[in-house]
Amino acid sequence: MKDSEIYPTELYLSPEKDELFQKEPWPKPFVFNEDVVNVFDNMISRSVPLYREVLACAAHWAKAYYQTGTKIIDIGCSTGTFLELIGRFLQQPATLVGIDNSQPMLEKAREKLLPIQQIHQVQLICDSAENCSFENSSVVIINYTLQFLPLQVRQKLLKSIYQGLVPGGLLFLSEKVKSPYPLFQETITRHYEAFKAYNGYAQTEIERKKEALENVLVPLTETEQLQMLKDSGFQQVDSLIKLHNFLSLVALK
Numbered sequence: 001m002k003d004s005e006i007y008p009t010e011l012y013l014s015p016e017k018d019e020l021f022q023k024e025p026w027p028k029p030f031v032f033n034e035d036v037v038n039v040f041d042n043m044i045s046r047s048v049p050l051y052r053e054v055l056a057c058a059a060h061w062a063k064a065y066y067q068t069g070t071k072i073i074d075i076g077c078s079t080g081t082f083l084e085l086i087g088r089f090l091q092q093p094a095t096l097v098g099i100d101n102s103q104p105m106l107e108k109a110r111e112k113l114l115p116i117q118q119i120h121q122v123q124l125i126c127d128s129a130e131n132c133s134f135e136n137s138s139v140v141i142i143n144y145t146l147q148f149l150p151l152q153v154r155q156k157l158l159k160s161i162y163q164g165l166v167p168g169g170l171l172f173l174s175e176k177v178k179s180p181y182p183l184f185q186e187t188i189t190r191h192y193e194a195f196k197a198y199n200g201y202a203q204t205e206i207e208r209k210k211e212a213l214e215n216v217l218v219p220l221t222e223t224e225q226l227q228m229l230k231d232s233g234f235q236q237v238d239s240l241i242k243l244h245n246f247l248s249l250v251a252l253k
């Protein structure tokens with residue numbers, strides 16, 4: 001695939017509709033179990049603003065910073081949507097590694113990634129990111145995953161990613177963030193919920209998921225996020241995309 005062909009791009013998303021929070025009992029607290037996994041592609045693409053654009057952007061940056069003979073690692077790879085995209089986009093054979101601690105997610109990913117295995121070496125690791133090595137990677141992607149880790153583990157993980165990246169290596173990070181200003185946070189949340197309603201979620205579904213995610217998904221502010229990256233060793237850090245309460249950053253080793 002040529003650079004010009006990735007945007008606008010089609011992602012490989014399973015069509016099963018997310019109706020999890022319509023029914024009783026609904027998942028609380030939120031976990032990445034089989035029920036969530038079965039509808040995950042539909043859930044995330046209807047819940048994360050600019051999801052398609054973020055993945056296309058991550059693929060562009062991955063291609064630009066990939067160094068031959070190194071790895072591209074996707075932490076919290078879920079059903080493998082990013083790896084499948086970069087696998088189609090990157091012409092030269094590469095080692096693509098997906099890490100996720102949900103076995104059902106990796107089973108979906110395995111299926112999705114079969115076609116790109118004709119070109120690339122694909123490794124799927126079922127473990128917590130904090131137990132993994134990032135040695136010999138030139139690109140690490142961590143989209144909407146750090147937010148689920150305990151606060152004290154996040155810095156440790158970012159340091160370990162920094163250590164594992166080769167010089168000139170890139171970290172691409174997307175997170176749900178919060179505003180440091182309560183009034184702005186309220187306005188942003190209302191706007192975000194309108195986005196979800198536009199994507200077909202009923203108010204009860206929105207409220208139930210919000211409750212399920214409480215204390216499970218803990219967002220930081222953009223400033224805290226940038227500081228954590230700098231404290232982990234990254235000196236060159238920049239923001240690329242932000243809409244409502246979702247942010248994408250890049251950081252260079």
Ligand SMILES: C[S@@+](CC[C@H](N)C(=O)[O-])C[C@H]1O[C@@H](n2cnc3c(N)ncnc32)[C@H](O)[C@@H]1O
Nearest residue numbers: 032076078100101102105128129143144145148
């Ligand atoms: C919101 S999803 C990520 C979405 C995915 N990156 C994408 O763009 O489609 C979060 C993923 O992180 C995984 N996860 C949560 N905690 C983890 C941990 N400590 N280590 C590895 N994976 C984790 C979950 O199983 C889930 O698949």
Ligand SMILES: O=C(O)C(=O)C[C@]1(C(=O)O)C=C[C@@H](O)C=C1
Nearest residue numbers: 043044047048144176209213217
């Ligand atoms: O629905 C929300 O409120 C979200 O925060 C979306 C979000 C996320 O950002 O991780 C939450 C859970 C799902 O895994 C997919 C997306």
